[in-house]
Amino acid sequence: xxxxxxxxxxxxxxxxxxxxxxxxxxxxxxxxxxxxxxxxxxxxxxxxxxxxxxxxxxxxxxxxxxxxxxxxxxxxxxxxxxxxxxxxxxxxxxxxxxxxxxxxxxxxxxxxxxxxxxxxxxxxxxxxxxxxxxxxxxxxxxxxxxxxxxxxxxxxxxxxxxxxxxxxxxxxxxxxxxxxxxxxxxxxxxxxxxxxxxxxxxxxxxxxxxxxxxxxxxxxxxxxxxxxxxxxxxxxxxxxxxxxxxxxxxxxxxxxxxxxxxxxxxxxxxxxxxxxxxxxxxxxxxxxxxxxxxxxxxxxxxxxxxxxxxxxxxxxxxxxxxxxxxxxxxxxxxxxxxxxxxxxxxxxxxxxxxxxxxxxxxxxxxxxxxxxxxxxxxxxxxxxxxxxxxxxxx
Numbered sequence: 001x002x003x004x005x006x007x008x009x010x011x012x013x014x015x016x017x018x019x020x021x022x023x024x025x026x027x028x029x030x031x032x033x034x035x036x037x038x039x040x041x042x043x044x045x046x047x048x049x050x051x052x053x054x055x056x057x058x059x060x061x062x063x064x065x066x067x068x069x070x071x072x073x074x075x076x077x078x079x080x081x082x083x084x085x086x087x088x089x090x091x092x093x094x095x096x097x098x099x100x101x102x103x104x105x106x107x108x109x110x111x112x113x114x115x116x117x118x119x120x121x122x123x124x125x126x127x128x129x130x131x132x133x134x135x136x137x138x139x140x141x142x143x144x145x146x147x148x149x150x151x152x153x154x155x156x157x158x159x160x161x162x163x164x165x166x167x168x169x170x171x172x173x174x175x176x177x178x179x180x181x182x183x184x185x186x187x188x189x190x191x192x193x194x195x196x197x198x199x200x201x202x203x204x205x206x207x208x209x210x211x212x213x214x215x216x217x218x219x220x221x222x223x224x225x226x227x228x229x230x231x232x233x234x235x236x237x238x239x240x241x242x243x244x245x246x247x248x249x250x251x252x253x254x255x256x257x258x259x260x261x262x263x264x265x266x267x268x269x270x271x272x273x274x275x276x277x278x279x280x281x282x283x284x285x286x287x288x289x290x291x292x293x294x295x296x297x298x299x300x301x302x303x304x305x306x307x308x309x310x311x312x313x314x315x316x317x318x319x320x321x322x323x324x325x326x327x328x329x330x331x332x333x334x335x336x337x338x339x340x341x342x343x344x345x346x347x348x349x350x351x352x353x354x355x356x357x358x359x360x361x362x363x364x365x366x367x368x369x370x371x372x373x374x375x376x377x378x379x380x381x382x383x384x385x386x387x388x389x390x391x392x393x394x
Contacts, residue, residue, distance in 0.1 A: 055094030157202025259300035
């Protein structure tokens with residue numbers, strides 16, 4: 001018996017052979033992440049299963065205070081640079097898709113509930129700009145003007161919220177604004193005034209209900225209930241440092257990576273070597289945990305068993321682990337000088353720690369607290385895994 005192959009048959013055969021021999025490689029995005037290399041204006045694409053570096057993307061500008069959000073399919077990361085740059089990168093192909101300079105000084109951003117809008121918070125000029133996620137075309141500009149003279153405030157604590165909303169704080173004005181972007185070109189903004197002195201950062205609970213702004217100008221925080229949007233934000237934890245001498249603040253604590261374990265939230269205390277344990281049912285203080293220095297990030301493992309804390313200068317060579325049942329430190333680690341950020345793998349078996357001054361990412365087993373891997377990086381800071389794409393506020 002003989003066979004005659006036509007040209008289409010030949011091409012089908014070649015495709016089958018390529019597929020069988022593994023020449024065509026496919027990769028999902030759920031295992032990937034991005035590491036900021038702040039000194040070189042670049043990022044690394046990494047994968048968490050083999051704990052390896054895959055690619056580097058350059059030309060992203062000033063990344064001295066950079067953050068990232070992901071598209072809902074996890075393929076694209078949006079990088080917010082300090083120089084006002086907004087960059088869209090393809091983490092599968094390892095390339096820069098588009099970059100725009102949208103302000104003079106920006107501090108972070110968020111992606112909308114439907115994944116179609118990217119919002120950026122700006123220091124200069126103060127306000128929020130909103131872009132189409134696919135093209136980075138500007139669709140809305142919300143200047144953060146306040147007072148009788150129409151001054152512009154720095155914008156901080158920008159997060160996404162359910163209902164196609166963005167929530168953010170005005171540092172100079174002491175206000176919280178809620179922007180409804182259901183009609184992107186005509187945002188509706190609700191403003192809450194007198195929420196506290198100098199809100200410096202904020203978080204939103206994982207269910208999207210509570211927006212909490214930390215206050216730098218006073219002890220306490222301001223809580224807005226988004227389920228009851230007509231009610232004025234209320235102060236919580238007022239006076240937690242009253243009667244105590246506050247230490248000089250070398251680095252502002254971050255609230256975005258806040259820790260939740262059961263009924264408790266764990267928040268860094270400004271100007272104190274403490275982490276506050278807060279009852280989430282009534283937002284009252286449950287306890288105060290003494291730690292090694294002024295905390296910057298207090299981040300919970302996905303299972304909530306432990307909270308990992310890093311510190312401001314001069315104690316930034318240390319990470320401490322808090323037991324969330326005992327409310328005490330159970331482990332102290334010394335990864336190296338200038339620990340800037342931590343990120344847990346999606347199921348929490350490992351934590352990646354950036355050690356800027358050693359040009360390293362160190363990976364620890366969260367059960368044994370042992371270091372298991374090292375990856376080189378050029379002055380690494382933020383670490384962002386693609387699983388963030390499916391979490392409110394990240």
